[in-house]
Amino acid sequence: xxxxxxxxxxxxxxxxxxxxxxQFDKLLAELSDEQLLNEVSPGRNRGIYLxxxxxxxxxxxxxxxxxxENPTPHLVTPFVKTPDKQxxxxxxxxxxxxxxxxxxxxLGEHIAATSTDEWFRKHTSVSEEDFAKExxxxxxxxxxxxxxxxxxHLGQLIFLKNSK
Amino acid sequence: xxxxxxxxxxxxxxxxxxxxxxQFDKLLAELSDEQLLNEVSPGRNRGIYLxxxxxxxxxxxxxxxxxxENPTPHLVTPFVKTPDKQxxxxxxxxxxxxxxxxxxxxLGEHIAATSTDEWFRKHTSVSEEDFAKExxxxxxxxxxxxxxxxxxHLGQLIFLKNSK
Numbered sequence: 001x002x003x004x005x006x007x008x009x010x011x012x013x014x015x016x017x018x019x020x021x022x023q024f025d026k027l028l029a030e031l032s033d034e035q036l037l038n039e040v041s042p043g044r045n046r047g048i049y050l051x052x053x054x055x056x057x058x059x060x061x062x063x064x065x066x067x068x069e070n071p072t073p074h075l076v077t078p079f080v081k082t083p084d085k086q087x088x089x090x091x092x093x094x095x096x097x098x099x100x101x102x103x104x105x106x107l108g109e110h111i112a113a114t115s116t117d118e119w120f121r122k123h124t125s126v127s128e129e130d131f132a133k134e135x136x137x138x139x140x141x142x143x144x145x146x147x148x149x150x151x152x153h154l155g156q157l158i159f160l161k162n163s164k
Numbered sequence: 165x166x167x168x169x170x171x172x173x174x175x176x177x178x179x180x181x182x183x184x185x186x187q188f189d190k191l192l193a194e195l196s197d198e199q200l201l202n203e204v205s206p207g208r209n210r211g212i213y214l215x216x217x218x219x220x221x222x223x224x225x226x227x228x229x230x231x232x233e234n235p236t237p238h239l240v241t242p243f244v245k246t247p248d249k250q251x252x253x254x255x256x257x258x259x260x261x262x263x264x265x266x267x268x269x270x271l272g273e274h275i276a277a278t279s280t281d282e283w284f285r286k287h288t289s290v291s292e293e294d295f296a297k298e299x300x301x302x303x304x305x306x307x308x309x310x311x312x313x314x315x316x317h318l319g320q321l322i323f324l325k326n327s328k
Binding site for chain 1: 169170172173175176177179180184204205206208284299300302304305308309311312313315316318319320323
């Protein structure tokens with residue numbers, strides 16, 4: 001059991017990530033495929049778009065954390081670079097639910113194999129030179145900002161509950 | 165300049181808090197009082213309620229972090245314990261904007277005076293006994309969870325932009 005302050009900080013951030021992931025999973029289990037096709041609010045993103053968006057964002061953490069390639073590069077354009085409702089060629093909700101499961105599981109395997117020291121090393125989109133001056137731009141900070149990012153969209157997806 | 169890992173972790177979490185606070189401030193500056201009286205989505209909380217809610221949540225961090233009393237205990241019932249639109253006796257948007265400014269400033273003063281070691285000490289709602297077993301239940305974790313909490317509601321408040 002680690003009781004170093006840095007070990008505690010790592011646990012705090014990873015706990016936050018998993019709390020948000022579990023909250024998202026719980027909501028996904030409660031929402032039907034039909035509900036996920038609704039807009040979270042009139043004129044706003046649909047549930048399917050946010051499901052795809054959060055899946056891509058999870059997969060895009062793999063290269064950012066130095067764990068390897070993004071396994072779903074084809075989902076970046078429709079779910080990150082393009083606003084919702086501008087592409088008719090999206091995967092089905094069923095497929096996206098499976099992609100989310102895979103993304104979460106694969107990321108979880110890498111997270112579990114990462115040491116405390118490693119969390120404080122630089123992520124891949126910051127240079128060695130910048131990192132020397134800004135050591136907070138580390139892998140753990142990626143987890144922290146992405147945990148909050150999930151929360152941002154959970155605040156929207158919750159509106160789909162009780163929708164027709 | 166601190167380069168200890170725990171110092172870096174503190175900076176990461178406080179940066180996240182201030183990023184969310186600044187994002188909220190920017191949005192508040194863009195929204196009119198009239199827009200803040202709208203529901204963020206049909207049948208959901210109004211902007212005024214979420215403004216009061218985030219203000220109370222910021223003020224309630226003071227006792228939790230051991231910084232003193234919540235300066236606005238009278239706002240807890242209307243903005244935390246009671247759902248929106250069940251009380252007609254709410255402060256005006258103008259008053260709530262001022263309360264938010266005060267809450268953010270007061271909390272900021274206490275944050276600035278807190279040492280790295282202090283951030284890793286227990287918050288006031290966990291017992292010494294539990295904290296010995298769960299040292300992640302510290303003051304820094306309060307900041308982390310509250311930063312994400314702001315993000316959750318920012319995802320909703322953003323819907324007020326371009327509302328009538």
